[in-house]
Amino acid sequence: MNPINETHVNEPGLVVVDVAAADDATALAFQHLLADRWATATAEQTTRDAGQPGVRLRCYLDLCQQLTAAAVANPTMEPTTARS
DSSP: OOOOOGGGGSSTTEEEEEEEESSHHHHHHHHHHHHHHSEEEOOSSOBOOTTSSSEEEEEEEETTSOOOHHHHHSOOOOOOOOOO
């Protein structure tokens, strides 16, 4: 991934999130969960690093943006069971 640009974190509440996942669907689903809760500049596709497993994705969040009432009342993430 490219270095983080100073303008992306120039004030409190701005976050750069680098995601590594097994596949495109997983990385994009995680990004969607973030975007449901905070103002997010999303990526439209993942990248692959030659010789490395999985995919990578970078998105930018603004935690200063308030959650919508719908996100608080109806979270989209389903509970998961523990893996053995």
